[in-house]
Amino acid sequence: xxxxxxxxxxxxxxxxxxxxxxCSPISGHRSVSWYQQTPGQxxxxxxxxxxxxxxxxxxxxxRFSGRQFSNSRSEMxxxxxxxxxxxLYLCASTMLPGQGVREQFFGPGTRLTVL
Amino acid sequence: GESVGLHLPTLSVQEGxxxxxxxxxxxxxxxYFIWYKQESGKGPQFIIDIRSNMDKRQGQRVTxxxxxxxxxxxxxxxxxxxxxxxxxxxxxxxxSGTYKYIFGTGTRLKVLA
Numbered sequence: 001x002x003x004x005x006x007x008x009x010x011x012x013x014x015x016x017x018x019x020x021x022x023c024s025p026i027s028g029h030r031s032v033s034w035y036q037q038t039p040g041q042x043x044x045x046x047x048x049x050x051x052x053x054x055x056x057x058x059x060x061x062x063r064f065s066g067r068q069f070s071n072s073r074s075e076m077x078x079x080x081x082x083x084x085x086x087x088l089y090l091c092a093s094t095m096l097p098g099q100g101v102r103e104q105f106f107g108p109g110t111r112l113t114v115l
Numbered sequence: 116g117e118s119v120g121l122h123l124p125t126l127s128v129q130e131g132x133x134x135x136x137x138x139x140x141x142x143x144x145x146x147y148f149i150w151y152k153q154e155s156g157k158g159p160q161f162i163i164d165i166r167s168n169m170d171k172r173q174g175q176r177v178t179x180x181x182x183x184x185x186x187x188x189x190x191x192x193x194x195x196x197x198x199x200x201x202x203x204x205x206x207x208x209x210x211s212g213t214y215k216y217i218f219g220t221g222t223r224l225k226v227l228a
Contacts, residue, residue, distance in 0.1 A: 043204065
């Protein structure tokens with residue numbers, strides 16, 4: 001079974017631009033979460049989607065947004081990029097909630113560098 | 116690598132010895148925990164999980180211990196190998212709640228040959 005895939009793996013943008021990152025969860029997984037990882041802050045939760053609905057959101061500004069499609073694939077968007085947005089963005093998927101299965105599996109991440 | 120913070124605590128262990136990595140979790144209501152391993156340039160890899168109705172769970176070469184009284188988790192790695200060198204994170208969650216996990220800051224494990 002294929003794992004969580006994320007594209008692109010690496011991205012370089014300049015301040016003020018916007019970026020869209022993509023995540024395909026493990027087949028059969030319907031919950032997708034996004035995290036930002038930086039040396040200073042560690043792993044920080046961005047948001048979580050299930051059935052095309054955002055169910056949880058972390059403490060990030062409105063420049064960070066996301067969506068989920070009917071096939072459970074998810075995208076996140078960051079608008080008006082700032083230098084501090086440089087980070088590794090990780091996507092994680094979990095099987096159908098409510099069945100007591102909470103194992104969360106991560107993708108390899110997208111390394112975003114903002115110049 | 117991307118996963119490493121400049122100030123992560125580091126545990127150095129001789130190859131073949133056992134490693135013990137500790138984690139203090141934050142929410143007394145958390146009832147599900149995962150240990151992850153993150154190698155440089157990769158996403159976190161699921162190692163083992165434990166629910167709060169257990170105080171010990173064993174996997175292949177790894178054991179997780181949970182002490183709810185003091186909100187403490189530990190990951191024991193038996194016969195540590197060079198391939199175990201990585202950053203290890205614990206994550207906590209509430210099973211009846213959301214899928215929002217809270218992650219610890221991580222510990223870097225260095226295996227000495």
